[in-house]
Amino acid sequence: MSIQEKLEAAILRALSSLRESGTLPAQAEIPTSLTLERPKNRDHGDYATSIALALAKSAGIPPREIATALQGQLLADGEIAQDLAGVDIAGPGFLNLTLAKASQGGTIEAILKSGSEFGKSSTLSGVKVNLEFVSANPTGPLHLGHTRWAAVGDALGRVLSAAGADVTREFYVNDRGVQMDLFGESIRSSALGMPRPEAGYHGLYIDELAKIIVESHPEFTKLPESESIHAFRDAGYALQLADQQRVLDAMNTHFDIWFSEKSLYENNFFHHCLETLKKQGHVFEHEGAIWLRTTDFGDDKDRVMIKSDGSFAYFASDSAYYISKRERGFDVLIYMLGADHHGYVNRLKALASCAGDDPKKNIDILIGQLVKILENGEELKLSKRAGTIITLEELIEKVGVDAARYTLIRYPVDTPMVMDVDVLRSRTNENPVYYVQYAHARICGVLRNAADLGIAFGADHIHPELLENERERELIGSLGEFPRIVASAAELREPHRIARYVEELAGVYHRFYADCRVLPLGDEAPTSLHSARATLCKSTAQVIANSLALLGVSAPEKM
RNA sequence: GUCCCAGUAGCUCAGUGGAUAGAGCGACCGCCUCCUAAGCGGUAGGCCACGGGUUCAACUCCCGUCUGGGACACCA
DSSP: OOHHHHHHHHHHHHHHHHHHTTSSOTTSOOOSOOOOBOOSSGGGOSEEEOHHHHHHHHHTSOHHHHHHHHHHHHHHOTTTGGGEEEEEEETTTEEEEEEOHHHHHHHHHHHHHHGGGTTOOOTTTTOEEEEEOOOOOTTSOOBHHHHHHHHHHHHHHHHHHHTTOEEEEEEEEOOSSHHHHHHHHHHHHHHHTOOOOTTSOOSHHHHHHHHHHHHHOGGGGGSOHHHHHHHHHHHHHHHHHHHHHHHHHHTTOOOSEEEESGGGGSTTHHHHHHHHHHHHTOEEEETTEEEEOGGGGTOSSOEEEEOTTSOBOHHHHHHHHHHHHHHTTOSEEEEEEEGGGTTHHHHHHHHHHHTTOOHHHHEEEEEEOOEEEEETTEEOOBOTTTSSBOBHHHHHHHHOHHHHHHHHHSSOTTSOEEEEHHHHTOOSTTSHHHHHHHHHHHHHHHHHHHHHTTOOOSGGGOOGGGOOSHHHHHHHHHHHHHHHHHHHHHHHTOTHHHHHHHHHHHHHHHHHHHHSOOSOOTTOOOOHHHHHHHHHHHHHHHHHHHHHHHHTOOOOSOO
């Protein structure tokens, strides 16, 4: 149990004993859990709680009076009193807690003991999560519109796993339907030197695909039109999907399952889904088409699953895919969609309700705003190579995987963002990924030197009582926050919190480094303080590395 | 017309109901004879779009207005 959790438990304990003793009346609304705040102002201690303010009304007692009683309880609590150097009442009734030095050492010890496991929790343990992201059509290269999810989705998967969830990352492959046929037709047209279909695909990559396919299968061009289109379609699809997989792999983004849309219609699965939905009573027939009455659950119109001509509407796939995920045992289905799909939110939630589920619990839809990319101050839209828009691969070539991933992840997804290629290539404070990586490399350098000088550091050399500098206190405080940051990032599905946190941590470290000499100067003899500071450095490097690992960004030992 | 998102320092943006609203860039002034200056410190810069409401407490929650961006097919 971390020191923070210990304190939280102690406060709850204090509150209930105050109620038992009659200091707090029975009608006081004592919460069952509470989270301590980290005050921004150093004068307000290491942790603070406003619980006295919150209780004042229901208890009918002035907040400062409650705070005073609480203060007395905490100081008399044998299990916690020795961890506290101070319990102060401030302002209207805040309770400010200052940790004893020895308790701060507990944070360092926990980090060194847990290593790469530090920060993990069990807040989501037992929850089976299906995380679906990217899900690009396999009819072209991955482009800028997919990059944000490729990075954020992957990071979210890592964060959820760190919080104990059982996560399956899934890529939905739209391998059937009109678009696929157009794709095949476009490749075939290129192979035969014919004009492309009007609504078809026009990128140069189509010509490349055509060339590759014709080389290995010249006979495709001689097949009857329909068969030929299908042959080109299937071959092109296989090549394009493999290409997407290669690029995602290079992006350090990995999937557990590549789910085929086509498979939803094999082995009578769709029919089974329809029967399942019918049992819930929201399926109906109208003018020869089969509908789902999503308006029963707040959708603005009902949705067609099977059109009157017997063909499947897109919503048929959505429905069957949803049923498939639930039948495969997932409790929480996370969908990561682009802003252009926000109209899907209501119908997907209504679909969950139509299937008898609770949309608040079983489905979670994240909408990502657009990404723009700037180079030399101009927006990049056209890509010579793809003939359409800039590809994910080109972005990686320009700025590298670490910078691309980090930048894409560090903003909340519901705000539009601009990536400036020139900034991402710069090696200054302006470029947060370097700022953070540099802090890690810097620590590694110090620790190499420490080892050369024969200075001992590690779990046996924490010496918390020697770490008296304000910068040291600040650094230890930041390190201790990591587990709660991971837990909240997972709960809120906001991996950008990890990035913001590690930037803050790197800043705190750089300030510590500027003020506190870690290694002996000149001929100075090594002391316990040198060991203690080197140990603090080591634990900081560990937390930075753990943070970057959650983002899928490397933590270099040298730069 | 309906719906979604945004509006915070000159610029790009953080900020899960708490105390004096933050960071980077840009501007100005400083810090390397010794651990990575890809770093650190300081100064200047804010009616948190506007108006109501809820609350002990609102940048944060609710309603409305204005401005900007996007979405609204028996399309995939």
